[in-house]
Amino acid sequence: MTATTISKAPESSPGRAGRLRHAVADAWVLTGWELLHWRRNPGAVLGAVAFPLIMAVMFGFVFGSAMNVPGGGDYREFLMPGMFGQTMAMGVVTTVSVMAISATRGLTDRYRSMPMSALGPVAGRACADMVSSAIELTLMMACGLLIGWRVHNGPGPALAAAGLLLLLRFSLIWVGVWLGLRLSPEAATTAWMPMFPLTMLASTFVSPAQLPAPLRVIAEWNPLSATVTACRELFGNPGSPGGSWPAAHALELALAWPLLITAIFLPLAVRRYRRLDR
Structure with a gap:
């Protein structure tokens, strides 16, 4: 009787598709963890949107009567797309602070000690921040409707404007992740x-x-000007005159700037995460 030897083929290392699936799975799990944390602490989201809501009411009613809109129009309709853009941009402060605290308190080191993709934790942070930003933007738009802001070009262009605002926020998240991994919590607060x-x-x-x-x-x-000017055009709100090249090509720049920022800072953020102990 002849013995048959069955040899097990060596396991191949995961390819690019496998690594990508691994990163997506890690990001999904950490996004859920972040959202669960916010669910138990809703004051974090409400606190982030309180300041822009106060600014919108103050500028719209206290200073609005003294403001002149180029080309005419209601200042509150001019103001609100700017407030939407400012809210998205200032969200980077939250990202910087959370990443700095996580790195200092050992949470980031715990992630790095696990068999986890380097992209997973930072992508999870980005996804959670995008959910928070969508909530903040919705609340800001509801506030705008209450103080007199209106959409005049229909739901399609309005959704496109909201997409541009969230695209800007997405790009700035990577700036915030990179900075948060380089700064102390004390420095991050500034x-x-x-x-x-x-x-x-x-x-x-x-x-x-x-x-x-x-x-x-x-x-x-x-x-920020490119995104705000493009949103005013899409919402049908009074906007800046198109005399300059950036104003005349605001929509193109509102797409190009976030893509450029993401292309630069996303790799920098992942690289910084990998080199935290160096």
Whole structure:
């Protein structure tokens, strides 16, 4: 009788598709964990949206009567797309703070000690922040409707405008992840200081055409200005005059800027996560 030897083929290392499935599964699990945490602490989301809601009411009613919209129109309709954009941009402060605290308290090290994709934890953070941002944007739009803001071009363009706002937020999440993994929690709490003037030096509250020449150029090329100007056009709200090249091509820039920011900072964020102990 002849003995037959059955040899087991060596297991092949997972290919790119397998690694991608692994990263998606990790991101899904960590997204659920983050959302469960927010479900038990809804004040975190409400606290993040309280400040822009107060700003919208204050600027819309306290300062609105003194504001002139280029080309005419209701200032509150001019204001609200700017407030939507500012809310999305300022969300980076939350991302920076959460990532810095997670890294300092050992949560990030715990993830790295597990058989987990390097993309999974940062992607999970990004997905959770996108859910939070969608909630914040919905609340801001409801507030806008209460103070007189209206959509004039129908639901299709309005959904496209909301998509542009969330695309900007998605790109800035990667900036926040990268910064949060480099800063201490104490330094992360000051992240709002540079962000606030950057969101003001845009077409958020006034048209860049009303600013002095040096500031006008910065405001016109600010990525936030591109998104806000494109949203005003899609919502049918009064907007900035299209005399400059950035204003005339706001929709193209509202797509190009977030894609460029994501292409730069997403790889940097993943690389920084991998090298935390170096």
